[in-house]
Amino acid sequence: MKSQTYSSLHDVFLLKLQSLYDIESEIIKALPKMIKRATYPELKSGFEDHLEVTKMQKERLEDVFDELGEKSKKVSVDAIRGLIKDVSWLLQQKMTPEARDASLIAAAQYIEHYEIAGYGTALAWAEEMGHDTIADMLQETLDEERQADETLTVLAEHAMNEKALQPMIND
Amino acid sequence: MKSQTYSSLHDVFLLKLQSLYDIESEIIKALPKMIKRATYPELKSGFEDHLEVTKMQKERLEDVFDELGEKSKKVSVDAIRGLIKDVSWLLQQKMTPEARDASLIAAAQYIEHYEIAGYGTALAWAEEMGHDTIADMLQETLDEERQADETLTVLAEHAMNEKALQPMIND
Numbered sequence: 001m002k003s004q005t006y007s008s009l010h011d012v013f014l015l016k017l018q019s020l021y022d023i024e025s026e027i028i029k030a031l032p033k034m035i036k037r038a039t040y041p042e043l044k045s046g047f048e049d050h051l052e053v054t055k056m057q058k059e060r061l062e063d064v065f066d067e068l069g070e071k072s073k074k075v076s077v078d079a080i081r082g083l084i085k086d087v088s089w090l091l092q093q094k095m096t097p098e099a100r101d102a103s104l105i106a107a108a109q110y111i112e113h114y115e116i117a118g119y120g121t122a123l124a125w126a127e128e129m130g131h132d133t134i135a136d137m138l139q140e141t142l143d144e145e146r147q148a149d150e151t152l153t154v155l156a157e158h159a160m161n162e163k164a165l166q167p168m169i170n171d
Numbered sequence: 172m173k174s175q176t177y178s179s180l181h182d183v184f185l186l187k188l189q190s191l192y193d194i195e196s197e198i199i200k201a202l203p204k205m206i207k208r209a210t211y212p213e214l215k216s217g218f219e220d221h222l223e224v225t226k227m228q229k230e231r232l233e234d235v236f237d238e239l240g241e242k243s244k245k246v247s248v249d250a251i252r253g254l255i256k257d258v259s260w261l262l263q264q265k266m267t268p269e270a271r272d273a274s275l276i277a278a279a280q281y282i283e284h285y286e287i288a289g290y291g292t293a294l295a296w297a298e299e300m301g302h303d304t305i306a307d308m309l310q311e312t313l314d315e316e317r318q319a320d321e322t323l324t325v326l327a328e329h330a331m332n333e334k335a336l337q338p339m340i341n342d
Binding site: 003004005006007008009011012015016019077078079080081082083085086089093094095096098099100102103105106109110112113114116117118120121124125128149153156157160 | 174175176177178179180182183186187190248249250251252253254256257260264265266267269270271273274276277280281283284285287288289291292295296299320324327328331
């Protein structure tokens with residue numbers, strides 16, 4: 001990106017939105033691979049649902065840029081690429097379906113928490129600047145990410161306790 | 172790492188510990204740069220304190236490996252390298268000290284949340300396998316990470332409301 005001096009909270013807020021826009025785009029590209037390799041049906045459908053939610057979150061960011069009178073723009077984020085590279089690495093390992101599902105849930109929770117931090121910061125800054133409408137929009141995404149994280153926790157417990165992962169515990 | 176088949180929860184748990192061990196090591200290398208570039212005194216000392224806590228967390232992981240009768244070993248994690256690369260990128264941008272501090276707090280919260288997810292998974296798996304002592308150790312680190320995240324949130328509010336970042340809000 002072109003050289004600029006970041007001096008106002010608006011400047012760093014815009015940078016944060018541009019990075020979140022990149023992050024959502026990368027997640028949309030990565031989720032289909034995770035859906036494909038998940039075995040436990042609840043996990044597969046959970047990832048499918050989350051892909052749709054993520055697409056809406058990306059569109060919501062476009063609405064946030066509109067609200068600000070700014071163009072939707074991405075700033076390339078290394079962290080999300082690293083998170084996704086780690087998922088690809090996991091998927092290359094020889095794993096039983098149970099071990100792969102457990103690892104995929106853990107990887108998805110890494111990504112959720114990463115997003116929770118990002119949207120948490122963006123929301124705090126929006127509130128600080130009195131961008132009420134934008135704050136509401138960011139709050140909505142933040143709630144969805146927290147919900148997704150909780151769903152994954154419950155899913156992990158289900159998978160452990162019921163059937164999918166039970167065989168592996170006493171291996 | 173050598174090719175192996177991950178089949179038991181123990182296998183993926185050990186892999187998770189090895190990744191956390193790598194993550195803590197990378198954070199220990201990165202924090203001095205963040206300390207050096209932070210301006211707001213509370214932030215600088217907060218990072219300094221966190222460096223000491225992180226060193227203890229790394230040693231605690233060595234104790235966890237001992238408990239399991241396993242050697243302390245790292246598996247290289249792309250995500251933490253990406254997170255740290257993003258911090259380096261931020262530190263290369265032209266920013267006022269206030270904008271840099273706000274961005275450093277946000278970056279540190281990304282890292283905290285990332286660790287919260289990692290230790291959350293490790294703790295859930297330790298409990299599942301009945302590793303009570305190890306679960307207590309992981310819980311201790313998880314509590315510290317959550318505390319660090321809260322401290323950063325309070326610090327961000329202080330910085331915003333008091334002095335350090337006030338000038339930038341209405342820029």
